[in-house]
Amino acid sequence: MAHQEHTSIKHFLAVYSNKGGVGKSTIAANLACGMAMRGFRVGLMDGDVHGPSMGLMMGNESHPEPFGESGYFPIEAHGVRVMSMANLVNEETPLIWRGARVHGALTQILNQTNWGELDIMVIDMPPGTGDAQLTLAQGLPFAGAIIVSTPQELSLLDTARGINAFRQLKVPVFGLVENMSFFVCDACGDENPLFGNSAGEIFCEEFDMPLLARIPIDPEICNAGDAGKPLVIDYPERPSGKALLNLTDTILMKLEESQTVQLFHVEWQDLGFLERRPTPPPSEPSGLSVNNVWQVSTDEFGIEFADGKVWIQSARNLRLECPCAACVNEWTHEKILKPEDVKPDLSIVAIQSVGRYALRFVFDDGHDSGLFHFDRLRKLADQTA
Ligand code: ADP
Numbered sequence: 001m002a003h004q005e006h007t008s009i010k011h012f013l014a015v016y017s018n019k020g021g022v023g024k025s026t027i028a029a030n031l032a033c034g035m036a037m038r039g040f041r042v043g044l045m046d047g048d049v050h051g052p053s054m055g056l057m058m059g060n061e062s063h064p065e066p067f068g069e070s071g072y073f074p075i076e077a078h079g080v081r082v083m084s085m086a087n088l089v090n091e092e093t094p095l096i097w098r099g100a101r102v103h104g105a106l107t108q109i110l111n112q113t114n115w116g117e118l119d120i121m122v123i124d125m126p127p128g129t130g131d132a133q134l135t136l137a138q139g140l141p142f143a144g145a146i147i148v149s150t151p152q153e154l155s156l157l158d159t160a161r162g163i164n165a166f167r168q169l170k171v172p173v174f175g176l177v178e179n180m181s182f183f184v185c186d187a188c189g190d191e192n193p194l195f196g197n198s199a200g201e202i203f204c205e206e207f208d209m210p211l212l213a214r215i216p217i218d219p220e221i222c223n224a225g226d227a228g229k230p231l232v233i234d235y236p237e238r239p240s241g242k243a244l245l246n247l248t249d250t251i252l253m254k255l256e257e258s259q260t261v262q263l264f265h266v267e268w269q270d271l272g273f274l275e276r277r278p279t280p281p282p283s284e285p286s287g288l289s290v291n292n293v294w295q296v297s298t299d300e301f302g303i304e305f306a307d308g309k310v311w312i313q314s315a316r317n318l319r320l321e322c323p324c325a326a327c328v329n330e331w332t333h334e335k336i337l338k339p340e341d342v343k344p345d346l347s348i349v350a351i352q353s354v355g356r357y358a359l360r361f362v363f364d365d366g367h368d369s370g371l372f373h374f375d376r377l378r379k380l381a382d383q384t385a
Pocket of ligand 1 (some may be wrong): 179221223226
């Protein structure tokens, strides 16, 4: 999915459940606030268009400020940038996406929001394995997904279907969050399991994924949600608050790890001036929109997209499209870099993937600060085809 160029998002995290009512939005809101409390720049997108509740849960239901002709700035709440259908549906003026199909609405909200720079975008996914959920999962370069369930819902085959859907789309499933699984006695601190102790463990073993957290049932979680201030903010020391913040740290670690996994890494080789390799080398499908990256000649690279399209481009032409702050004015979007600033025989030192969404080109003039998102590369490929 192409998001706007004023937006730069490092990691997308999906928070998923098979059914409504298991606490998915609550977990998403607490995670986002927990990450913001840890100093990260966080966005929270309410993708649950059937029951939008994020505005209420985050305590800000005001209308987003307009940006440009049809865009919006996100709402700020507790240090998190939030967009929710709830923030938009109460308006009397017709919405640009009113009448659009559900997943169209999600895509538009994401795309037309000026998120700015974010470390993490938490997406509260629509529950179930229907259209909206799959479209979102297909269109975004998720670093990972977490599955939220209560112990009694775990046996349902549908949860398995959701997990398999992510896996088929090559989105790593980080693990399971078992919500409302036990009750901590306020007086004595004893943990009382509500549905037996082992449902989550057995499930995780079967699906070969970690049990990320067990969150107790706690009336304060509910009260905090109703008051528009997720629990971790005021109650980090309660057992439920500790469990939610531990979960936050686990996820932050997983996101960090996902960034260090390099999907593509091409070191430039000394090819003779006459040697040219226009055919992509054999590769396994990456599961992403970019399948393969390789060196074509001394100064050309090739990209094979998932649909089989092959794009060959020169280092110099790509360098001229560099979106980094040294090459493009962040505010006016005007190009600072001039063609005469780039030497005619520019070549590449290396191409590296960043997360599951972008490539970094290291050019032989020392420039390496531009991140080329996969969807932007695709746009450039289509323009120059
Ligand atoms: P979903 O997004 O899965 O539909 P919600 O996050 O809206 O579910 O949660 C449903 C209800 O359960 C809300 O009232 C919420 O405050 C409450 N809730 C969620 N998790 C807990 C918990 N661990 N303890 C107590 N109440 C919870």
